[in-house]
Amino acid sequence: MKTVLFRMNETNYITDAEYKEAIAYDITKDFRTGESSSFERYPYITAELQSRANRIIMDVLAEQDGIDPVELTENNKLYEEYAILADRAVRSNGYRIHSTINKDLYDAQEKAKDAYNGYGTTLSVQATDEDGKEITKQLPVQVGSMTVENSTGRILSFVGGRDHKVEALNHATQAFRSIGSTVKPLLVYGPALELGAIGAGSPVVDVKFTMNDNGNSYEPANFTATSEQGIMPARNALAESQNLPALRLFAQIKEDLPIQYLMNNGFSTVVENENYNASAALGGGIEGSVEEVTSGYATVANGGKRVGTHMISRIEDADGNIIFEHKVEEKEIYTPQAAYVLTDMLRDVFKTDRGTANRANGLLDFGSDFAGKTGTTQETRDVWLVGYNPNVTMSVWLGYDKEKYSLDNFKNQNLMPSVRVNQLWASLMNTAYKVDPKLIGTKEKFKEPKGVVTRSFCGISGLAPGKACTAAGLVKSDLFISNIMVPTKPDDSLTSGSYTTVNGSRYAALPSTPGEFVSSGGTGVNQAFVDRMLAPFGGDAGKLFPSNSKFSNVVSGATLEHDGVAPAEVGAKLSGSTISWSDSPSNDIVGYRIYRSGGSTIASISESKGNSYSLPGPGSYTVVAVDITGKQSSPSNAVTIEEPKPEPKEEPKEEPKEEPKEEPKDEEVKEEEKPEETPEEKPEEPAEPEEPEEPAEPEPEPEEPEEPEEPEEPADPEAEAKPASEPSDAESADEE
Numbered sequence: 001m002k003t004v005l006f007r008m009n010e011t012n013y014i015t016d017a018e019y020k021e022a023i024a025y026d027i028t029k030d031f032r033t034g035e036s037s038s039f040e041r042y043p044y045i046t047a048e049l050q051s052r053a054n055r056i057i058m059d060v061l062a063e064q065d066g067i068d069p070v071e072l073t074e075n076n077k078l079y080e081e082y083a084i085l086a087d088r089a090v091r092s093n094g095y096r097i098h099s100t101i102n103k104d105l106y107d108a109q110e111k112a113k114d115a116y117n118g119y120g121t122t123l124s125v126q127a128t129d130e131d132g133k134e135i136t137k138q139l140p141v142q143v144g145s146m147t148v149e150n151s152t153g154r155i156l157s158f159v160g161g162r163d164h165k166v167e168a169l170n171h172a173t174q175a176f177r178s179i180g181s182t183v184k185p186l187l188v189y190g191p192a193l194e195l196g197a198i199g200a201g202s203p204v205v206d207v208k209f210t211m212n213d214n215g216n217s218y219e220p221a222n223f224t225a226t227s228e229q230g231i232m233p234a235r236n237a238l239a240e241s242q243n244l245p246a247l248r249l250f251a252q253i254k255e256d257l258p259i260q261y262l263m264n265n266g267f268s269t270v271v272e273n274e275n276y277n278a279s280a281a282l283g284g285g286i287e288g289s290v291e292e293v294t295s296g297y298a299t300v301a302n303g304g305k306r307v308g309t310h311m312i313s314r315i316e317d318a319d320g321n322i323i324f325e326h327k328v329e330e331k332e333i334y335t336p337q338a339a340y341v342l343t344d345m346l347r348d349v350f351k352t353d354r355g356t357a358n359r360a361n362g363l364l365d366f367g368s369d370f371a372g373k374t375g376t377t378q379e380t381r382d383v384w385l386v387g388y389n390p391n392v393t394m395s396v397w398l399g400y401d402k403e404k405y406s407l408d409n410f411k412n413q414n415l416m417p418s419v420r421v422n423q424l425w426a427s428l429m430n431t432a433y434k435v436d437p438k439l440i441g442t443k444e445k446f447k448e449p450k451g452v453v454t455r456s457f458c459g460i461s462g463l464a465p466g467k468a469c470t471a472a473g474l475v476k477s478d479l480f481i482s483n484i485m486v487p488t489k490p491d492d493s494l495t496s497g498s499y500t501t502v503n504g505s506r507y508a509a510l511p512s513t514p515g516e517f518v519s520s521g522g523t524g525v526n527q528a529f530v531d532r533m534l535a536p537f538g539g540d541a542g543k544l545f546p547s548n549s550k551f552s553n554v555v556s557g558a559t560l561e562h563d564g565v566a567p568a569e570v571g572a573k574l575s576g577s578t579i580s581w582s583d584s585p586s587n588d589i590v591g592y593r594i595y596r597s598g599g600s601t602i603a604s605i606s607e608s609k610g611n612s613y614s615l616p617g618p619g620s621y622t623v624v625a626v627d628i629t630g631k632q633s634s635p636s637n638a639v640t641i642e643e644p645k646p647e648p649k650e651e652p653k654e655e656p657k658e659e660p661k662e663e664p665k666d667e668e669v670k671e672e673e674k675p676e677e678t679p680e681e682k683p684e685e686p687a688e689p690e691e692p693e694e695p696a697e698p699e700p701e702p703e704e705p706e707e708p709e710e711p712e713e714p715a716d717p718e719a720e721a722k723p724a725s726e727p728s729d730a731e732s733a734d735e736e
Helices: 004-012 016-022 041-062 070-074 076-092 101-117 180-194 234-239 245-254 259-263 276-283 289-300 334-350 358-362 418-436 465-473 529-533 654-658 660-670 679-687 689-697 704-712 728-736
Strands: 098-099 123-128 134-139 142-149 155-159 203-206 211-213 216-218 231-235 312-316 322-325 371-376 381-388 392-400 454-458 475-481 495-500 505-508 521-523 572-575 580-581 589-596 601-605 613-616 619-627 639-641
Touching: 004 016, 041 070, 041 076, 041 098, 041 312, 041 322, 070 654, 076 101, 101 142, 101 155, 101 418, 142 289, 142 418, 155 289, 155 418, 180 234, 180 259, 180 276, 180 289, 180 334, 180 381, 203 234, 203 245, 203 660, 211 276, 231 234, 234 245, 234 334, 245 276, 245 418, 289 334, 289 371, 289 381, 289 392, 334 358, 334 371, 334 454, 334 475, 358 418, 371 418, 381 418, 392 418, 495 589, 572 619, 572 639, 580 619, 601 613
Parallel strands: none
Antiparallel strands: 098 312, 123 134, 142 155, 142 392, 203 231, 211 216, 312 322, 371 381, 381 392, 454 475, 495 505, 495 521, 572 580, 580 613, 589 601, 589 619, 619 639
């Protein structure tokens, strides 16, 4: 300032008086203070926009030089050259970059992200700084989220992480993690609908099996490892995120290369020539960013048309000329019919009690037609929740930066990971609704396109219902794609038959299976049905229709492979009048028989009814195990209920010796309850009081024929009486 004023005075632009007045002015009081840069205020947005602008300008500069931008992706040296040129241009050429980010929405979600206090425990881990010195680094649970407009692909908002100063990695756009069960609709159920393998409610199989995984034997399980629901509707299996049905269904369509649906839907790390195993159906080997997962579901929400995502709408040069403008280009990934049926199935994830996002839906401050999916990866290293309505799609991911750490650590201190992701998703969605209720809280519903029909089918086979299926009450109805798959072939899988239970599973009774352990007259299925439903992995056919299934009145018709030898014996013990016994270690036990000394059968107890029984009275008892072929084990050790001893009585002979008075005799008569007796009869009385004790002997048997009748009502397993018995540990475990 002083230099300029001096020169202005020197050349007579100003007078000496003007110079003196101006030179005395304190210009420092007009300096701006506290001004922060855009990077300081919005580090995630600034870094992301700069990165995306660089990539766009690379193509612009290449085209100006007459080079096809495709060559940049094929020539590493050329790519590096234009990456440097673009970075310089973005920093110095005065470009104006127009973003799709809704500033108010972004600010509001940042506050909601910071306000949430349920992320979980921050870990302290050993690390090395830039100088190679070992330091202790804080490792918080990180978050990534993105909100996208379905029809345009505009990224309206995102959450890049907990704190840019702690971790600069943008977890919404740059972090690639296993996507867990969020892959199931995109890789398994969506393609299966397109390929005509299922309708929305078609039966799938939730039964364990052993598979070959890269040369190793592998037995997959559901999230709840003991869960096996047998035959169940596809929409239920998807809503509950059961692993076993997804693996089986993926194996059935694998030859049709469903992996291409992920590739076409923008998952950049999925390679076409990679040989994916069945475990890909659970997210094994499938990674993606939050942006890719959000975009993938926005495709389904958009009627099966992919438009991709973008954060830069246009770029202008320093003179205001538009040098880049984003154009929405649609690509059909799923047909509108398949996208709608899949969406209808995914509604159950949010809006039914069995749905894994039901909690998030219950926390919303508004109502809208939401559908979506949750995901949990191996050892709970990641949890996901993606939800969409006709207007927008939003995904949330939680996990540690280092994948070796599980969110399930410190279970006593933290909420379950699935609860955390449900809560945070609902909080961010509620925040978005407050900023733009018309867009976020749309009352519009997904519209069913032409070609989607509702048809009836046999619930256990998926075939057109026949007379037997109708008579058995097994007819269901759900959505199908009319030109791809509707049930037309009549169901021929049902038979009538008898069954027995082994280890809680039902099997076809053999001709030699003892009748008291057989239930007859039920609805069964033939071996062709069993083979078809369990293909290609096989499994225990006895678990196709467990007791907790909606089809529990159906018997699988499976034949148990018994060992052909007599069962191993059991051990018995007595508590009061209740006998209990251990399980026989043999694998084909259908029940147990209780014998009284002398060879009479007291009761026959199905193995599914527990291991205890209330005995009828004094005697010696043993237990034998009975297998499906009718063979019995050796008797158990005997347990005995002793004969009750008579209470000691006064000798009636001594009374007459004292005196012939009548009064004592009257008292004695009252005690014996024989008011009409005379003293002369008393010497003969000692034998008489013992006669009533004789019926307590163990052989009166007027009720014995009734005892074996209890198991003769196998059609109603609950009807077998066990008056004083308590359920054994084995019985309790089966019920759980």
